[in-house]
Amino acid sequence: MTTRRKARSLAYLFRSFLKSEKRQDELDEEFQFHLDMRVRDLMRSGLSQAEARREAVREFGGVQQLKEQCRDNWGIRLYENFKRDLRYSWRQILKQKRFSVVIILIMGISIGLNTLMFSLIDSVYLNPGLYPDEDRIVRIADVFSGRNARNIKSWMTSPLYYLERKEQSRVLENIGVYQTDWAIVRDLDNRSNSPYQQLLVSPSLLETLSLKPFLGRFFTQEDIDSGNHEVVILGYAFWHNRYGGDPNVIGSKMLIDDEPYTIIGVMRSDFNIPFGFDPDGTDPRFETPFMTPWIERPWHKTARGRQHNYCNTLGLLKPGQTVQNLKTELQEINSRNSPLFPEAYRYEIEHAHEIAIVPLKDDLVRNVRTQLSLLLISFAFILAMACANVSSLFLSQNRVRSGEFGIRAALGASRLRLIGQILIEKCTYSFLSCAVGLFFLWIAHTIISQTNLYDLFLIPPKPRWSYNLLIYLLISGVAIGVFTGLLSTLGIISKEGFGKMMKEQSRSSTRGKAAKRYQSTLLWCQLTLSTVILVFGGFLLKSFVQILKIDPGFDPDNLYTVSFNLADSDYDNDAKRQFMAELKKRTQELSDVESAGISFFPPLKWGGNHTTRMVTEQDWIQGIRDSSICIQDSVDTTFLATLDISLISGRYFNESDLRNNARNIIIDRRIADKHFNDTDPIGKRIALRNHPSPPDRDNPGNWYTVVGVVESVVRSNLIDPSAMGTIYRNVNEYIPYWFTLVAKSKSNPTHLRASIRDIRNSIDPFVVMDKEETMSEIMNKQHRFNRYLLSIVSLIALIGLFITGIGLYGIIRFLITQNRKEISIRIALGEGIHKVRLNVVSYWAKISMISTIIGASLTVLLSIKFETLLYKVNPGDPFVLLFSVFFIILIIIGTAWLSSTSIKRSNLLEVLRVE
Amino acid sequence: MHKDKKDLLQGTLDLLVMRVLRSGPRHGYDIAKHIHLVSENVIHVGQGSLYPSLHRMERRGYIKAKWDITETGRKAKFYELTKDGVIKVSEEEKNWEEFTSAVGLILKNA
Structure with missing residues (x-):
């Protein structure tokens, strides 16, 4: 096809799209003209007007089909169908208000939770936004078996390893080193001293991380090469606390370890070097008061400099280089240099020396991997449960409307056309749910931004509103809509199912065996998943309670502790x-x-x-x-x-x-x-x-x-x-x-x-007092993290319960409506309403017992797999199992009883007439 | 096989319609009637084929449509060949002649 013809075809499509209504009218007019002309000709051949019209219409055939064929050629049939289905879906949603609210709530919460998870992972892992080249930054360490191999927290390197790599690596664009150290600073009153944990940083590290100062400048290699070591950069908070945020502080002196240091800059308030402030791994909020240059010492290039692992190093890979390339290169460098230091070399061999390289992004989440896995598992369960719930409700809705589908099929609607219509309807629910999800997300973001989550995540999550997030929300919404919609249309996707549906539409109150079986499967899935999430939630809750009950081996009550520093006296x-x-x-x-x-x-x-x-x-x-x-x-x-x-x-x-x-x-x-x-x-x-x-x-x-x-x-x-x-x-x-x-x-x-x-x-x-706190405060600090997890797991369990509750209510209520003919007959024949209600409840009690037993068994298997997430809790803990199973049975029976209250002494004739 | 046969039939109808339109703009009913008359009542083009064919060719850019008044004073949709349509009809005529002569040879000599 030539470009000109392509353009013309596109223009035609565009015109059809814009003027579809007008084209419909024109098509009607064109056909009418054709018919009228044929009638005129037939009348000329001797037929009466009525006969001629009848004959012309007969010859013309199915006008609707012909219109469909013509519309197909306009290329906008899909759009036309979509518009019609959308309008129809909207009417359906408004018609079944209660049903729609239940669906939209379940889906909205699930989509919101799902997007929240994405948002958290994005802000702490995918895109923490700490450094411009964070994708290329790696942490390099030397690990030794029996020393620090298994403890990632103590992954460090020695000065000589660092210096060798700095000089010889071709894979790295830059490499920097940093460490923490205590320093004594003379107070402004010039009478007392205070100890501070400062940061020693090489200029190359600041370049590696592309950090910029708030005021003044950072030190450079030239400062060090020219012997200008006594320079200091103040932390933002330290600058405010000590100097009241005075910008003229640049150039003044500060006595550190009795040496005068020139203040050359102030760090930004968000200045952050990964783990540089956190020597114990206990308090990531430790804010560095100031930093001074890391200086190369003569002993660094001796055997001692090779053996003392106390430095943190971060490297910046050259564009296109990989961690594996770097590892190979560093191993080569090491094998070249190690034999020069026999004692250190022997130690390397004896302790299986290994160079560990971790991308910074992985390093940032190393402490939160368990939490992220836990959240992912919990959210996945919630999502799966919501999908089963919604599919089950959709299926129920489809069964109610099987008569309508049957009629449409009889009028010529194809299987695909019906499935398309159902999917568009379900996606309309999804879009509305996305709005609810968005609202949910907004609340979650507001809570997170106002809550200090340093204890939960080393890099505190800063969820951002971005196009990515909104696109993710929409895609997940549509995916859930399509998935649950497809699940609910499984009955009519196969030709056999479609045929059965057409047959069954004539007996709307009875359902086919296949449909019943399918609906039961979904229901079982839903109940089993609910049990799994509740029992697993129970295990986790008990774990946290166990953690909170840990006996430290001494009596922490009423203990007051305060530290005194005599170092500088x-x-x-x-x-x-x-x-x-x-x-x-x-x-x-x-x-x-x-x-x-x-x-x-x-x-x-x-x-x-x-x-x-x-x-x-x-x-x-x-x-x-x-x-x-x-x-x-x-x-x-x-x-x-x-x-x-x-x-x-x-x-x-x-x-x-x-x-x-x-x-x-x-x-x-x-x-x-x-x-x-x-x-x-x-x-x-x-x-x-x-x-x-x-x-x-x-x-x-x-x-x-x-x-x-x-x-x-x-x-x-x-x-x-x-x-x-x-x-x-x-x-x-x-x-x-x-x-x-x-x-x-x-x-x-x-x-x-x-x-x-x-x-x-x-x-x-003048003796410095520090860390004035009670022992209970110290213990609470250690438990803060668990409290957060406890709250999150409780919240997830509550949401799971909520979704289970409303989902079950919807389904039981629907099933009662489905069987109202049978129920009405039984009531009309003299059976008491209470007895009927009791039958409903006992039926659900039986189902709940079997499904919870299956769910609980599954959870035990799952817990064995994820035993590391549990603390001092046996995966088969009878107390948790019995309590959770009892709880879920109670919820199912309670929901069944609530739903059964809709059974009323209705007029049998009225029901039969409706049927 | 089935697909080839269908293509051939569709192509033939399109050729007939475009050939008729080479003599000037006509509305749908007139096109069908003209084919019927010229083929000496042998070929009857049903509305079920004619109108989808017209709309298809309009989309492809071989013909264009405009509303006009007929000789009886009624408003009707007239179709006429575009420049592309003129070229296309010549090509298709040539193809058709080659095809029919090839079929003739087979019928005669096989």
């Missing part, structure tokens, strides 16, 4: 001992305080563990040289008793231990069980080693004597407690540079805050 060890003793003595003298104690690293307080290596004297004698890792803490005489950590044998520390700085030690049950088996550990000796040299057995200075065994406690993570045991050292023997005072209050522990501040001020107002 001029205190020697004696002064530190004196400060601690005085602080504790005065705290104990407070009338509201039951007892008080001091610890270096109290349980749960710091979100991490302070570890050391230990070996028992007995193992040492037997030639066992492998020391094992344990947690260490240094405590005073009353700390363990204040926390109510039970003494199993021996004693707590006493004043004599403190006075003599005795090298006595208390161990917990885990260490006692692991290292002393059935023997009594009291009096036995333990050596602590943080260096490779062996302890000298004959030198008592190397050994600690066990004086007590206490119960094990949860040290850092309530949900995933460490299996490591703990040793407690005497606080006077192992003096920390910061410590925590723990006070047991007789009433509300927060009342101690002011009193303890007063005590500090009276002893030394």
Whole structure:
């Protein structure tokens, strides 16, 4: 076809589209003219006018079919049908208002939830929008078996690995390094110091992430090369808090670790380096107060620089390069360089060194994978349940209208035409549901934007309204409409089904066996899915309750904790001992305080563990040289008793231990069980080693004597407690540079805050107090995440219940309407209304029992598969199973009873007349 | 086979209609009547075929339609050949002649 003819054909199509009504009229007129001319000719041949007209009409044949054929040639038949079907669908929706509301609500909520899920995944994974080149940014780390291979949180690299890659990689466009470090900053009053956790960042990292400053500039490689290391960039909040947001701060000095640093810039408020602020992985909201340049040191290029893994590195792949290419290249670089450092090389081989490379986007969701999977599974169930519900309701509606379809089929409508009409009708429902979904989404977005979801997602989701989101909403709406519509038309898609429908339309009140079977299947699916979601929801709820009930191994009630930093004070060890003793003595003298104690690293307080290596004297004698890792803490005489950590044998520390700085030690049950088996550990000796040299057995200075065994406690993570045991050292023997005072209050522990501040001020107002919080607050912080999950799962279970409830109500109500002839006859023959209602309810009770048993069995299988999502809950937990099954049966019976109230003493004749 | 036969029939009708229209604009009834007369009452084109054919050719751009007044003073839709239609009818006539002579040869010599 030539272009000119194509254009003409398109123009014709366009004219037909625009003037379809006019063309219809013209077609009528054209046919009428043809008929009139034929009548005139026939009359001329001698027929009367009536005979001539009759003959002309007979010759002409089916006018409607001919019109259809002509319209087919206009190329707009589909459009015409669509317009007609749409108008018809709208009338149907208005005609069955209650039915339509139920359908639109179920579909609307499902579409809204589905789009919300997309929106969350989009904002935390697909398109977090943190960095311009986030698709090409990768996290590079070195993992060693037995060290950090399985703990993705501690995936780090060493300075030398970083430097080698920076110099030799051709696959990377850029690579940057960063780490956290404590720094002491002189306060503005020039009298006191405050400790801050700063960020050390290489200029190349800021380039890799394409970060821009809010004020001033970032440091550059030129700053470092020219020896201009003492430059600092302030965090946005720090700049506001310390300098009141003064823009003239640029160029002024700040004393960090007694060195004057020039302030050259201020970070933007949304400045973010992945996990750079979160050394413990406990508080992603930790906002960096300031950052200074990461400097290459001479030792970085020695064996030591290769072995110390403490740096985070992020690389930017060149366009077109892949993670696999980078991995291959880095392995080559490593195999070239490693043999130059024999000791480090041996370590690499012994500990199966591996280069781990993760795309940044995957890295960002590593901590939320479980949550996302959980949400996806829950939403998928809701969606499947809604689809089964809606299909079932649509099928019921189609059965009611089978007479209408039959008549249309008899008048010449093809199977495809009928299916098309049904699909357009269902899609009209979908579009209306999309509007409800949009409203639902708007509410969800408003709630999310006003809720702090840092605890749920490391990168807080910022759902955005975008074209993508709206397109997704529309597509999912249409997909659900088409899917449920097709499911509901399965009965007429096959030729046999179509034929049966045409036959059945003459007996509208009775339904075919196939149709009944199909509807029953959908109903069973719906009930089974409802049971699955409720039982699984029950398992998850119980998991969360278990988590909230975790026993930390000590009594957390009425405990007040506050940390003191002695790092920057001029205190020697004696002064530190004196400060601690005085602080504790005065705290104990407070009338509201039951007892008080001091610890270096109290349980749960710091979100991490302070570890050391230990070996028992007995193992040492037997030639066992492998020391094992344990947690260490240094405590005073009353700390363990204040926390109510039970003494199993021996004693707590006493004043004599403190006075003599005795090298006595208390161990917990885990260490006692692991290292002393059935023997009594009291009096036995333990050596602590943080260096490779062996302890000298004959030198008592190397050994600690066990004086007590206490119960094990949860040290850092309530949900995933460490299996490591703990040793407690005497606080006077192992003096920390910061410590925590723990006070047991007789009433509300927060009342101690002011009193303890007063005590500090009276002893030394320049000692920094930090992290003033009660133990309950610390535990609540750890549970926040679970509370969010608990709320979400509860919400999903509620939505599931709501959908099940209204879906079931609609179907039972419909089935009662379907059988109203039979019901009316039974009532007319003298059967009581209550008995009829009871029959309906008992029928549904039987169905509910069977379907819930199937659903519960399925859930048990599913739970075994997803056991990792459950916490201390057996997938076959009888309590949860029985309770959930009972609950769903109750809902089904309740819905059946509610629906059966529509059975009324109706006039039999009236019903029969309608039939 | 069936499809080929149908195409042939459709093509033949289109050819007849376009050939009739080469002599000037005509309305549908006139076209059918003219074919009937010229073929000496052998070919009767039913309305069921004629009007879809006319609308199809109009869409393809071989003919165009306009409303006009007949000799009896009634308004009717007149069809006339376009330039493309004129070319098309010549091509189709040639094809038809080749085809019929080929069929003739087969009938005569086979």
